[in-house]
Amino acid sequence: MRVLCVAEKPSISKSISQILSGGQFTTHATRSQYIKNYEFDYPQTNSFYTVTCVSGHLTGCDFPETHRKWNSCDAFELFDAPVEISVAGDKKSIEENLLNQARRADMLMIWTDCDREGEHIGLEIVRVCKRAKRNIVVKRARFSAIIAQQIHHAAQRPVELDRAQADAVEARITLDLKVGAAFTRMQTQILQNHFVQLADTRSVVSYGPCQFPTLGFVVQKWNLVKSFVSEPFWYIFLSLTRNTSSTRGEDTVFTWKRGHLFAEDAAVSLYDFVLSDPLARVIKVTKKGTKKWKPLPLTTVELQKAGSRLLRLAPKKVLDISEKLYQQGFLSYPRTETDQFDPQFDFHTLLQKQTIDPAWGVFATSLTDGGFSAPRKGKNNDKAHPPIHPTAHAANLVGDEKKVYDFITRRFLACCSKDAEGWQTTVDVECGEEFFYATGLLVLERNYLEVYPYDKWVGHEIPDFEEGEEFQPSVCELREGKTSKPSLLTEADLVTLMDKNGIGTDATIAQHIQTIIDRDYVIEKMEGNTKYLIPSKLGIGLIEGYDKIGLNKSLSKPQLRRETERSMVQVCERTKSKADMLEETIVQYKEMFIIARREFEKVVSMEETEKVGAGEVVVVMMAVMAVTEEGAAEGTLRGVEVEAPRHHGAEVVAHVEEVAEVLLWSPTPMTISTLHRHQLHVVERTKQRQVPIYAKLDLLIQPEKLPSPLQVDSQVCRI
DNA sequence: GCAAGGTC
Secondary structure, three states: OEEEEEEOOHHHHHHHHHHHHOOOOEEEEOOOOOOEEEEEEEHHHOEEEEEEEOOOOOEEEEOOHHHHOOOOOOHHHHHHOOOEEEEOHHHHHHHHHHHHHHHHOOEEEEEOOOOHHHHHHHHHHHHHHHHHOOOOEEEEOOOOOOOHHHHHHHHHOOEOOOHHHHHHHHHHHHHHHHHHHHHHHHHHHHHHHHOHHHHOOOOOOOOOOOHHHHHHHHHHHHHHHHOOOOOEEEEEEEEEEEOOOOOOOEEEEEEEOOOOEOOHHHHHHHHHHHHHOOOEEEEEEEEEEEEEOOOOOEOHHHHHHHHHHOOOOOHHHHHHHHHHHHHOOOEOOOOOOOOOOOOOOOHHHHHHHHOOOOOOHHHHHHHHHHHOOOOOOOOOOOOOOOOEOEOOOOOOOOHHHHHHHHHHHHHHHHHOOOOEEEEEEEEEEEEOOEEEEEEEEEEEEOHHHHOOOOOOOOOEOOOOOOOOOEEOOOEEEEEEEEOOOOOOEEHHHHHHHHHHHOOOOOOOHHHHHHHHHHOOOEEEEEEOOEEEEEEOHHHHHHHHHHHHHOOOOOOOOOHHHHHHHHHHHHHHOOOOOHHHHHHHHHHHHHHHHHHHHHHHHHHHHHHHHOOEOOOOEEEEEEEEEEEOOOOOEEEEEOOEEEEEOOEOOEOOOEEEEEEEEEEEEOOOOEOHHHHHHHHHHHHHOOOOEEEEOOOHHHOOOOHHHOOHHHHHHOOOEEO
16 A cells, blocks of 8 residues: 655654654655655555655635735725635645645555644645545544654554644634734724825734734833832841851841831831840741752743843744754754653763763763753643754854754753752741841752753852840841832743733744834833833834723733634534634624724824814924935934934935924814825925924834934924 | 744
8 A cells, every 4th residue: 555644844754754664765856845755665554655744834825816905895894705725836846746646645644743733734735635636545643752652653553634623723714814904904004094104005004813912012011111100118127247157247137027018107116116125036947958940841932031031032033043953953843832851752862962062061971870860841742842952962053053052952951950959047036026037048969050050049158046046136227118110021021921821822922023023013122131122102002092992802912812712722622613613703803893993093083183273373393304315314403313204105315404493373173194294285395305303293103213302302382 | 015823
């Protein structure tokens, strides 16, 4: 019997060929650059095997010609528009290979990853192959790790494809397209009508069920920081200066068990009690062994967080580098949710490969010589890939690639070694009926910390105390502190939030962050060595706009995506049909769309009308700029660098020559847009271009690019 | 000119 096996990606087709053939296979090139066909006999099932693969999803979906153009229909119609499935141009050679191979085969065995997407990719493969051979027998190989015993078992005991899982994915694909396209077109068109700067067709104001909750997290944290008001608090500070074995006159600070109090009078009266007691009593001294746990096996999400926090590389960058190292054979597959190693995992061989490294070779040797300790087990297993680990020793890497490889290898070595061990002393003290404590730590065995410098565990000594002993505190004061501002959102924080809330997957989280940056919704800001994410005016405007609309389920919060996820699980469990899921969800989004469109118009115009009332005279500061060649307007205004965005489609570079104050009297309530058009009218009659300085007019256009003194100068003032 | 999910 001829069996055609199709895996999800090249790496898997190669591994299963090696395992099933015992290394005895022939390789054949295909018209696709990355894809090869492997052929061999598999006597265990009396078959001749051809193993090939696809490269992720084989087909894509889009609207037909009648709905594809932006002006071909009202955005609302997209919800009921048909959707076409087709093989994308760059996948034609893969399709062709499948057709050729299926024609010669009796059985098609699907070897895609054992997850929902894999089940759907399997269905895509089946659809193509059946076109070449209608009655081909279809089976599915099920495996949870690329380990010889499991792969043989999968080949010999294949199961059926799970249509329900494929259905769930198909529903999600359709929904994401319809919702994304409808809302994107609606948002973009409304904003373009109100803000001339957005008339540029390149600036799409996209909506997506993952990118908006992602943006929502950034805006939420920004608001928290912005609205923060520092609060004073009070606490009792108690310390004793006493010699320890290695230091002289070291201060031991005792922490107040109550932490701190926000009520000053309460703190004062408690402090009075303490003051009335001249001596502090040691009521308990506890000494016990303590551990600092070694890290968990590495998943993609953890790698991206660490990359951002410790290596200062953007999540997308970390993933790109890992992908490259994986293709060079240095790393295992870098997209995994699994944080537990299979019990049969061959640690010894992999550790052996690291023993030659100048930096950690000695440590790796100590692990192979009996120091090995089984890695901790996390709670996640995607049943397709092991945790990320080095598969070969890499000697000649430099720069960011070296940083990433070093981190992954040290992490793997740390996972295979022992927890760090220490000795902790806690001294509990009572004084004036208030309780205090101090702790000391002695690090005994650094163990995994030796090879994992990314974790810190520093011991601090504490003098000897005995239970019942009394002492007079060196300092006993009521001190005042204040709550400190929360920090802005870092990339690592955002990855954590997305992961926790189920926004995106290990492979897409980084992309969604990149998208909201590319769309100018979010700006990256370096502060010292840390990169923070702050929302642009446009980003804030969009999120607050949707929040003001007051839908009972916000389009900017993770809840809707969670519901989509829940529906998919129901479809997988066969408690809901794909048709029902589509119907229910589309009805829900249609309602939201209608409200959102109506209110969006309102919100956008509100943003504008608050500016100039009827009969008011306004002074607008104008920068008079000499028009030169293409580009954006830039120049100096009152000693400040000025940069203005592209103007009305026509790109100009202008040099600021002088500042004019223009008086305008407004017979009717006037929006800033009207004001803007009025000025453009003046502009067109001169050879010079007068540019209103971007005050409120351009609230939605990255005013961050303008220096702040300018914004102050250019307030639209009422007389 | 729209999405998110695979993957190269």
